[in-house]
Amino acid sequence: MSDTVNSFKKAFNIVKDNPFITLYFVLYLIVLFLIVPFLIAGRNMLFAMILGVLMLLLTCAFISGWFNMIKTSTLNFKENKTPEQKLEEAVKLKNDFFSGVSEYILPVITGTIVVIALFYLHSYLSDLIFGKIDEVIYDLSKHANDTEALKNYFVTLPESTWAVIFKKSIFSYIACSFITLFFLYWSAALYLNKNCGVISAPFIAILNSIKVMFKNFFQTAFVFIILMAVNFVLISIQAYFMENVVISFITMILRIYFAAYIVVLIFDLYEANKPENIECECSPCICGQITTEEPAANGENSDNSNNGPDSIG
Numbered sequence: 001m002s003d004t005v006n007s008f009k010k011a012f013n014i015v016k017d018n019p020f021i022t023l024y025f026v027l028y029l030i031v032l033f034l035i036v037p038f039l040i041a042g043r044n045m046l047f048a049m050i051l052g053v054l055m056l057l058l059t060c061a062f063i064s065g066w067f068n069m070i071k072t073s074t075l076n077f078k079e080n081k082t083p084e085q086k087l088e089e090a091v092k093l094k095n096d097f098f099s100g101v102s103e104y105i106l107p108v109i110t111g112t113i114v115v116i117a118l119f120y121l122h123s124y125l126s127d128l129i130f131g132k133i134d135e136v137i138y139d140l141s142k143h144a145n146d147t148e149a150l151k152n153y154f155v156t157l158p159e160s161t162w163a164v165i166f167k168k169s170i171f172s173y174i175a176c177s178f179i180t181l182f183f184l185y186w187s188a189a190l191y192l193n194k195n196c197g198v199i200s201a202p203f204i205a206i207l208n209s210i211k212v213m214f215k216n217f218f219q220t221a222f223v224f225i226i227l228m229a230v231n232f233v234l235i236s237i238q239a240y241f242m243e244n245v246v247i248s249f250i251t252m253i254l255r256i257y258f259a260a261y262i263v264v265l266i267f268d269l270y271e272a273n274k275p276e277n278i279e280c281e282c283s284p285c286i287c288g289q290i291t292t293e294e295p296a297a298n299g300e301n302s303d304n305s306n307n308g309p310d311s312i313g
Helices: 002-017 019-041 045-075 083-130 134-142 147-156 159-182 186-192 200-215 217-240 245-273 293-297 303-311
Strands: none
Touching (some): 002 217, 019 245, 045 083, 045 186, 045 245, 083 186, 083 200, 159 200, 159 217, 186 200, 200 217, 217 245
8 A cells, every 4th residue: 555655646746847748738638629629510521530530640649759758757757856857857858759659659559449449349339238329419419509408408308318328328437447447557568568569569568457457456446446536526626617717727727737647657556566577478589589598508500609619718
């Protein structure tokens, strides 16, 4: 338990000492908020699809660089730094962002596609088990900008429809929680372990994430529940005080910092708990791992065999 508490404190200090982590996240959200209205209001299906793909690639590019910044901040964290050292290391993070984009963009895209496929599968199973509510979703989209019409529409919904919505919501919450739990350490496993290759690395990171999750199940479950509870409280406060501009703005800032804090905490927990023998499970030629037993057993094939007795002396 003390290690978990120390990780909570360390993650807070990392976010505090590296303001560029949060700044880059804010810049990404600003760009995203500028793009989303065009995606929603787009009348042309082809334009909407192209914009959606571009937004997905933008997100993957940001994640690739942002996670690399967090990786560097986690590994290089030291206590009792001078303000000059903190500023110098914070400024250097921008180089880690761009190097992370070039190095991890393809594995991140692969992992993102896997996660999207799993969420789509859960949605398909939900429709298969409980039935579809496409008409309700379509009606809600029509009344999205009219609060009174939306309230009146909710009142007119029959109990059978509410029952389906409730069952689908519970199923989705449980399914999404399990997906999130199993992929909780995926990003940290991808960045903090040795890379294998563009194709294999994301899937090996999934296996390593699950291994660490089961090895430290109670710690992972505790952290997951705490993070979900805090996030729920922040969302509830923002929803309750939606008409209060000041409180809504403060809550939004807290949620942004909290999102960055969550990722930093996950990286630190994985780094602290990963077994020493977790590495990429691929051929030695790809990983650059060279064993010393074979040259010793097959000396005639090694480069040193030509030296004969001189190699011994």
